[in-house]
Amino acid sequence: TAKPKLYYFRGRGRMESIRWLLAAAGVEFEEEFLEKREQYEKLEKDGCLLFGQVPLVEMDGMMLTQTRAILSYLAAKYNLYGKDLKERVRIDMYVDGTLDLMLMIMLAPFKPPKEKEENFALIMKKAKTRYLPAFEKILKDHREDFLVGNKFSWADVQLLEAILMLEELNASVLSDFPLLKAFKTRISNIPTIKKFLQPGSQRKLHPDQHYVDVVRHILQF
Numbered sequence: 001t002a003k004p005k006l007y008y009f010r011g012r013g014r015m016e017s018i019r020w021l022l023a024a025a026g027v028e029f030e031e032e033f034l035e036k037r038e039q040y041e042k043l044e045k046d047g048c049l050l051f052g053q054v055p056l057v058e059m060d061g062m063m064l065t066q067t068r069a070i071l072s073y074l075a076a077k078y079n080l081y082g083k084d085l086k087e088r089v090r091i092d093m094y095v096d097g098t099l100d101l102m103l104m105i106m107l108a109p110f111k112p113p114k115e116k117e118e119n120f121a122l123i124m125k126k127a128k129t130r131y132l133p134a135f136e137k138i139l140k141d142h143r144e145d146f147l148v149g150n151k152f153s154w155a156d157v158q159l160l161e162a163i164l165m166l167e168e169l170n171a172s173v174l175s176d177f178p179l180l181k182a183f184k185t186r187i188s189n190i191p192t193i194k195k196f197l198q199p200g201s202q203r204k205l206h207p208d209q210h211y212v213d214v215v216r217h218i219l220q221f
């Protein structure tokens, strides 16, 4: 069967969580990197972009857009979405929280220079006073290796992704969160994730100025 094909910039952005989830599920995927505006315009002209936006994932005979829709489809398809409705809604709550946090981090490089310092402080404040305490408490109350049920799920994948992004911004961000530190080690050692964390995987690097310039050029903003 054909591998999923991801269409996005050569960077993390909104597509990175999709790369993580596919990798965690052990699913190989191909990528087409948007480097020129013409590529984006062709996708639009060909009617691939429902709302004129990427991420776009071509799989199972469909042209899928909307990051959350794609992630939910993948989680369900690869059995990473809990055992019943109640586990699924907890996973949805947790992943929406990590997506909110990661969106702040993802958009940071696009902030005007004079706002960067303040924006960085806001991200760290939200991480340390809102998101990390919430997940530390979940691990404390739930007393399992994973966030939901006693099984690896989409929520675990995305929390690890968010933790690693935060540590890139501030290496000691987990210093007050011992359960999250142990969680990070546990989940990082899951074979499919361990492989994705090795150099040479399809995991993308921290965004640099070139990347910001390419995105601005293609999307003309």
Ligand SMILES: CCCCC[C@H]1O[C@@H](O)C[C@@H]1SC[C@H](NC(=O)CC[C@H](N)C(=O)O)C(=O)NCC(=O)O
Binding pocket: 009, 011, 012, 013, 014, 052, 053, 054, 055, 065, 066, 067, 068, 106, 107, 110, 215, 219
């Ligand atoms: C890679 C760095 C990403 C930072 C910026 C990204 O976040 C978004 O704010 C913009 C990009 S992603 C590219 C952007 N896509 C979206 O905003 C998708 C939003 C949608 N709800 C989703 O979750 O998939 C885009 O195609 N815009 C064209 C335009 O709307 O005309």
